[in-house]
Amino acid sequence: MLAGMSNVASGNSIASVAALIGDVARANILSALMGGLALTAGELAQFAGVTAQTTSGHLARLTDAGLIAMARQGRHRYYRLATPEIAQAMQALMAIAADGPKRHHPIGPRDKALRLARTCYDHLAGRLALALVDGWSAQGYVILADGAGLVTDEGRQFLGDFGIDLDAAPRSRHRPLCRTCLDWSERRPHLAGQLGAAVLGRLLELGWIARLPDTRALRITRTGEQGFVAQLHLAADWMERSAAAPGS
Amino acid sequence: MLAGMSNVASGNSIASVAALIGDVARANILSALMGGLALTAGELAQFAGVTAQTTSGHLARLTDAGLIAMARQGRHRYYRLATPEIAQAMQALMAIAADGPKRHHPIGPRDKALRLARTCYDHLAGRLALALVDGWSAQGYVILADGAGLVTDEGRQFLGDFGIDLDAAPRSRHRPLCRTCLDWSERRPHLAGQLGAAVLGRLLELGWIARLPDTRALRITRTGEQGFVAQLHLAADWMERSAAAPGS
DNA sequence: TCGACAGTTCGGCCGCCGCCGAAACATCGA
DNA sequence: TCGATGTTTCGGCGGCGGCCGAACTGTCGA
Numbered sequence: 323m324l325a326g327m328s329n330v331a332s333g334n335s336i337a338s339v340a341a342l343i344g345d346v347a348r349a350n351i352l353s354a355l356m357g358g359l360a361l362t363a364g365e366l367a368q369f370a371g372v373t374a375q376t377t378s379g380h381l382a383r384l385t386d387a388g389l390i391a392m393a394r395q396g397r398h399r400y401y402r403l404a405t406p407e408i409a410q411a412m413q414a415l416m417a418i419a420a421d422g423p424k425r426h427h428p429i430g431p432r433d434k435a436l437r438l439a440r441t442c443y444d445h446l447a448g449r450l451a452l453a454l455v456d457g458w459s460a461q462g463y464v465i466l467a468d469g470a471g472l473v474t475d476e477g478r479q480f481l482g483d484f485g486i487d488l489d490a491a492p493r494s495r496h497r498p499l500c501r502t503c504l505d506w507s508e509r510r511p512h513l514a515g516q517l518g519a520a521v522l523g524r525l526l527e528l529g530w531i532a533r534l535p536d537t538r539a540l541r542i543t544r545t546g547e548q549g550f551v552a553q554l555h556l557a558a559d560w561m562e563r564s565a566a567a568p569g570s
Numbered sequence: 571m572l573a574g575m576s577n578v579a580s581g582n583s584i585a586s587v588a589a590l591i592g593d594v595a596r597a598n599i600l601s602a603l604m605g606g607l608a609l610t611a612g613e614l615a616q617f618a619g620v621t622a623q624t625t626s627g628h629l630a631r632l633t634d635a636g637l638i639a640m641a642r643q644g645r646h647r648y649y650r651l652a653t654p655e656i657a658q659a660m661q662a663l664m665a666i667a668a669d670g671p672k673r674h675h676p677i678g679p680r681d682k683a684l685r686l687a688r689t690c691y692d693h694l695a696g697r698l699a700l701a702l703v704d705g706w707s708a709q710g711y712v713i714l715a716d717g718a719g720l721v722t723d724e725g726r727q728f729l730g731d732f733g734i735d736l737d738a739a740p741r742s743r744h745r746p747l748c749r750t751c752l753d754w755s756e757r758r759p760h761l762a763g764q765l766g767a768a769v770l771g772r773l774l775e776l777g778w779i780a781r782l783p784d785t786r787a788l789r790i791t792r793t794g795e796q797g798f799v800a801q802l803h804l805a806a807d808w809m810e811r812s813a814a815a816p817g818s
Numbered sequence: 819t820c821g822a823c824a825g826t827t828c829g830g831c832c833g834c835c836g837c838c839g840a841a842a843c844a845t846c847g848a
Numbered sequence: 849t850c851g852a853t854g855t856t857t858c859g860g861c862g863g864c865g866g867c868c869g870a871a872c873t874g875t876c877g878a
Contacts, residue, residue, distance in 0.1 A: 332598070332601060333594050333595075333597035333598035333599075333600075333601050333618075334594055334597070335667035336591065336601065336660070336663050336664055336667045337591065337592050337593055337594045338592075338667070339592075339663050339666050339667045340588045340591035340592035340597065340663055341589065341592030341593065342588075342592070343584070343585065343588035343592065344585050344586075344587075344588035344589030344590070344591070344592035345585055345589070345835090345836075346581050346582055346585045347581075347836080348585070349582070349585035349588065350580070350581035351581075352581075352584075353580065353581050353584065362855095363854075363855060363856090364853095364854065364855080370581075372836085372837070372838090373837080373838060373839090374854080374855065374856085375837085375838070375839085375840095375856075375857080375858095376837055376838070377855090378855060378856050378857085379856085379857090381856095382856085388666075389666075396845065396846075396854095397845040397846060397853070397854050397855080398845095398855090399854085399855070407662070407666055408666060410662050410665075411659070411662035411663055411665070411666055412584070413662075414655070414658050414659035414661075414662040414663075415584050415587050415588055415659055415662075416584055417659070418587050418636075418637075418655055418656060418659055419583035419586070419587045420583075465720065472713065472720055593866075595866080610824080610825095611824075611825060611826090612823095612824065612825080620866085620867070620868090621867075621868060621869090622824080622825065622826085623825090623826075623827080623828095623867085623869085623870095624866070624867055624868070625825095626825060626826050627826085627827090627867095629826095630826085644824095644875065644876070645823075645824050645825080645874070645875040646824065646825085646875095647824080647825070
């Protein structure tokens with residue numbers, strides 16, 4: 323007889339986490355937080371499409387479960403994803419959800435922007451992220467084989483010149499330096515992990531990209547258009563091609 | 571005003587996938603299938619802890635959603651996880667669930683076996699998997715830095731001698747050759763992807779490990795005990811240490 | 819051809835949980 | 849101190865969905 327398989331991290335706890343994500347309002351909340359910014363309860367209520375009371379309940383449950391974390395600031399309460407692991411799980415679920423029910427999503431201008439460049443929790447995603455990876459691979463700065471990623475010595479030097487010091491970061495055990503992240507829109511891996519976060523941070527700092535309000539999409543600035551090609555080994559005609567054929 | 575964020579792979583579809591996993595019976599079913607073997611509806615009913623009728627309903631929903639796939643064989647119907655992506659999502663959820671609610675799980679003998687060696691969908695996991703990775707890293711066969719993994723030329727040679735021809739595999743775009751997989755019991759990455767699958771297959775083929783019935787746990791055979799140390803660069807005293815201190 | 823067994827379908831019960839209105843609490847500006 | 853705004857708590861309604869008993873379909877063995 324099948325003894326029920328003890329299964330330490332067993333169905334019960336998995337189900338409770340998944341059930342938490344498995345509600346439309348909460349999934350919307352978590353999706354919004356995948357943008358990487360901390361948002362107020364009110365903003366999250368808008369994203370969730372339910373009233374403030376209901377949202378409050380959801381936020382409490384998500385916090386109790388350790389999926390999100392809260393910081394008081396004045397009369398606002400800012401919520402964010404608790405750990406990178408949560409983002410990774412959301413990521414994995416998005417990958418499944420994306421190719422499931424037909425590709426019939428009518429693609430609006432909003433989606434175009436998202437597909438071009440967006441944040442994915444703490445790093446860059448979209449075609450811009452892929453273009454960077456391609457350029458850096460061609461230069462031998464990173465090796466992105468088989469869904470795995472490594473930074474070469476040349477890459478370390480290059481990134482240092484660009485203002486990203488990988489040795490400065492605390493390199494916590496639990497936070498891989500260079501992970502890859504396969505995301506829903508392009509289905510190719512791009513840079514994540516601490517390196518991904520550092521790159522996103524530096525690009526925002528330089529003003530080459532800018533966050534758009536109320537969305538995860540990013541805008542490439544004029545300075546950025548030049549800088550990406552001149553300094554980051556983006557294919558010279560990438561910007562034109564990208565602007566010309568924004569849809570998939 | 572926050573326009574509700576169009577979000578192509580949006581909360582709605584994410585939630586439907588997560589909700590599917592977010593039921594204890596279905597989570598148990600999927601957990602059982604994480605063992606990598608195809609199981610019959612009856613066996614899955616046992617794992618799920620509900621009646622056959624109820625299980626049938628769950629299996630239908632999971633199949634419709636594309637999470638599992640079914641193959642008829644005589645009067646049995648064998649179910650398995652539909653894609654590696656599904657396994658990865660389960661994996662990510664397990665990682666969250668594992669460190670959430672206390673570590674107070676009383677550790678039984680079953681868990682000991684699971685922690686020593688088990689299958690994780692299609693590859694090896696547990697302390698045995700980590701020992702292999704450690705040995706191969708020390709030999710320079712694989713480079714496992716920052717959660718990413720690469721096989722060196724020496725490694726390719728070594729694996730070839732061991733009966734694993736990495737070039738023979740079709741190397742599908744969507745299936746990374748050498749992924750890493752961080753799992754709940756040891757919280758360190760180990761080999762997954764096509765390489766992980768190939769290694770597990772070869773070890774089973776050689777009879778160095780054997781599946782135990784009704785569980786994901788694996789048994790290391792006598793031949794295996796010698797072979798792992800003699801041919802696979804496992805630390806010589808690993809078997810003794812491992813037998814001596816099986817708990818965490 | 820028949821009985822045994824694996825699996826599914828149908829119908830109805832029951833409980834959980836998501837939702838909102840109302841009200842309380844907290845913080846800021848004046 | 850008072851009103852405005854952001855957030856939470858409480859209470860009650862309503863529906864979705866998981867569960868099982870019973871009956872049906874399909875396959876195997878003799």
